[in-house]
Amino acid sequence: MSLLSLFSVSLTLNNHTILNDVSFDVAQGEVIGLIGPNGSGKTTLFNLLSGFLKPTSGSILFKDENITNVIPSKRARLGFGRVFQHFGIFRDMTLEENVRVALEALPRDKRKELGNMDELVDATLDMALLKPYAKKKAGSLSGGQMRLLEIARTLTSGKELFLLDEPTAGVSPKMTHQVADMISKLKQQGKTVLIIEHDLPFIAQICDRVIVLDVGKVVLSGNPTEVRDSEELKEIYFG
Amino acid sequence: MSFFLHILILIGYCLPIVLAFNLIFGKGKILHFGPMGVSAATSYAIFVVLMNTHSFLLAILFGLLISILISLFFSWLSLRLEQDSLGVMSLAVHLTIIVIITNWTSVTCGALGIPKIPRLSFMESIEMFALVTTIYCAIFLYFLYKVDKSSFGRKLEALAEHSWHAKSLGINRAYVHAIAFLILGFAHVFGGFFAYTYLRFLNTHEFGFQSLIFIVMAVVAGKPGSFKGVTLAVILLILLKEGIRFIPLAPGILGPVRLITFGIILFVAVWIRRDTLFPQERLV
Ligand SMILES: Nc1ncnc2c1ncn2[C@@H]1O[C@H](COP(=O)(O)OP(=O)(O)OP(=O)(O)O)[C@@H](O)[C@H]1O
Ligand SMILES: [Mg+2]
Numbered sequence: 001m002s003l004l005s006l007f008s009v010s011l012t013l014n015n016h017t018i019l020n021d022v023s024f025d026v027a028q029g030e031v032i033g034l035i036g037p038n039g040s041g042k043t044t045l046f047n048l049l050s051g052f053l054k055p056t057s058g059s060i061l062f063k064d065e066n067i068t069n070v071i072p073s074k075r076a077r078l079g080f081g082r083v084f085q086h087f088g089i090f091r092d093m094t095l096e097e098n099v100r101v102a103l104e105a106l107p108r109d110k111r112k113e114l115g116n117m118d119e120l121v122d123a124t125l126d127m128a129l130l131k132p133y134a135k136k137k138a139g140s141l142s143g144g145q146m147r148l149l150e151i152a153r154t155l156t157s158g159k160e161l162f163l164l165d166e167p168t169a170g171v172s173p174k175m176t177h178q179v180a181d182m183i184s185k186l187k188q189q190g191k192t193v194l195i196i197e198h199d200l201p202f203i204a205q206i207c208d209r210v211i212v213l214d215v216g217k218v219v220l221s222g223n224p225t226e227v228r229d230s231e232e233l234k235e236i237y238f239g
Numbered sequence: 240m241s242f243f244l245h246i247l248i249l250i251g252y253c254l255p256i257v258l259a260f261n262l263i264f265g266k267g268k269i270l271h272f273g274p275m276g277v278s279a280a281t282s283y284a285i286f287v288v289l290m291n292t293h294s295f296l297l298a299i300l301f302g303l304l305i306s307i308l309i310s311l312f313f314s315w316l317s318l319r320l321e322q323d324s325l326g327v328m329s330l331a332v333h334l335t336i337i338v339i340i341t342n343w344t345s346v347t348c349g350a351l352g353i354p355k356i357p358r359l360s361f362m363e364s365i366e367m368f369a370l371v372t373t374i375y376c377a378i379f380l381y382f383l384y385k386v387d388k389s390s391f392g393r394k395l396e397a398l399a400e401h402s403w404h405a406k407s408l409g410i411n412r413a414y415v416h417a418i419a420f421l422i423l424g425f426a427h428v429f430g431g432f433f434a435y436t437y438l439r440f441l442n443t444h445e446f447g448f449q450s451l452i453f454i455v456m457a458v459v460a461g462k463p464g465s466f467k468g469v470t471l472a473v474i475l476l477i478l479l480k481e482g483i484r485f486i487p488l489a490p491g492i493l494g495p496v497r498l499i500t501f502g503i504i505l506f507v508a509v510w511i512r513r514d515t516l517f518p519q520e521r522l523v
Contacts, residue, residue, distance in 0.1 A: 050407055052403060052406075071406075071411075072403075072406040072407055073406045073407075073408075073409050073410055073411040073412070074409075074411075076406065076407050076408055076409035076410075077409045080407070081407075082407040084403075084404065084407075088401070088403075088404040088407065089404075090396070090397050090400045090401065090404065090405075091400070092396070092400055093393070093396065093397070093400075097393055100390070100393065101390070101393040101394065101396075101397050101405075101408065101410075102408045102409075104390035104393065104394070105394065105405075105408040105409035105410045106409055107409075157408070
């Protein structure tokens with residue numbers, strides 16, 4: 001059974017077609033890489049999935065339910081977890097508050113299910129290797145630390161579908177390993193993950209399947225090695 | 240002694256209003272310039288009903304009803320409009336409310352105002368009045384303090400910093416804004432009730448820009464979003480406002496001196512906080 005399905009989703013903004021007839025299925029527990037040149041519409045696709053944009057046509061199904069018109073906060077409560085390209089961390093809050101606010105945004109029964117709030121906050125900071133800085137403002141973190149915190153927070157708040165927008169962008173090479181470890185952790189726990197990435201070896205190492213987007217269209221899809229070695233990919237990236 | 244009680248009463252009904260406004264304007268960074276519009280509508284709702292029915296209970300209930308309607312309307316505006324349009328629109332709504340009240344003379348007595356407002360019988364003496372408003376203020380402050388530190392406070396702060404990030408965690412902006420505006424509405428109901436039974440007179444002049452400036456100034460001077468800072472600012476500004484009376488000045492000069500003083504304070508406060516006052520909501 002597929003967890004998420006897109007049926008010929010198109011988006012036109014200001015007479016400009018940004019996504020064109022995008023369809024694909026994502027199975028429960030699958031890790032999918034979404035690649036494509038700059039401006040090909042990857043982030044826009046995530047914004048559609050998170051509910052910040054409404055498709056001009058087409059529909060989105062989550063657990064067999066049509067969620068095309070569901071607002072972002074409700075989608076988050078359904079289990080969508082988003083990690084933003086430019087860090088979705090609240091810089092004016094402490095690390096602890098950053099985790100707490102995510103847990104508090106969950107539906108009550110879900111929160112109960114997850115267990116004690118203080119322990120969860122501790123566990124999250126621990127997972128992101130940031131426990132000593134609990135009371136510090138998040139604005140003081142490095143890019144890599146923010147990324148780890150954001151992914152850890154999404155994981156402990158019980159999300160099921162992870163939308164990771166360039167998780168290694170703005171992260172030092174050393175921390176990239178830690179981010180990769182964290183994503184493997186998601187995979188081990190059976191979470192479903194969509195990753196936008198420019199780093200092909202990174203994608204090949206971690207994903208079950210790769211979808212290639214170019215000028216708003218799905219042009220290629222398949223297992224990582226197939227896609228990496230295909231002539232079409234070289235054509236898209238190098239013209 | 241009576242000056243001290245007078246100050247206590249003013250603080251008692253002003254402080255909850257300013258702190259509730261701080262929740263919206265300071266913590267939520269929502270550019271709401273309509274609080275005096277809410278105040279005017281609720282106060283008139285209360286006292287028109289009170290003068291016609293002589294029932295305090297009915298008056299308060301009707302005030303609550305009107306405050307709920309107007310608060311939800313402002314909260315709806317805050318969801319639909321960008322910050323700058325909201326600022327202008329909320330001022331326009333404020334003015335519209337005042338114009339309606341001034342011209343609906345058959346109900347509101349227009350520019351003449353509503354005189355001879357009665358007090359609750361046990362609050363006739365200034366001592367009792369001061370005691371009751373102080374108790375009310377303490378309870379409301381305790382509630383606001385809890386709200387400020389609660390998950391609701393964090394949600395408001397998260398939405399203020401980056402609404403997309405907040406929504407993608409599951410925070411419902413419509414719900415959070417509605418609660419914040421309702422809290423301010425309730426502060427206006429009780430604040431208005433105490434204020435005009437204290438003064439025994441209600442007039443549209445009470446809801447002019449001076450009053451709006453006073454509230455905004457208190458929040459800005461006290462540091463937007465800071466519970467302690469704004470509390471302190473309100474107390475000091477009320478002392479200053481009432482203290483100016485003791486300077487031997489001709490009555491005609493007193494008003495302008497007060498306005499100029501407050502103008503200067505607001506200018507200095509805004510200048511000092513010019514970088515942090517309204518940081519653009521982060522877009523990335
Ligand atoms: N709100 C908008 N209005 C008009 N055009 C937009 C809007 N948002 C995005 N676009 C356009 O849509 C296209 C796709 O943008 P998007 O950010 O999705 O690309 P991307 O694949 O994520 O690129 P990158 O790899 O640089 O992050 C771009 O041409 C962009 O200019
Ligand atoms: Mg992008």
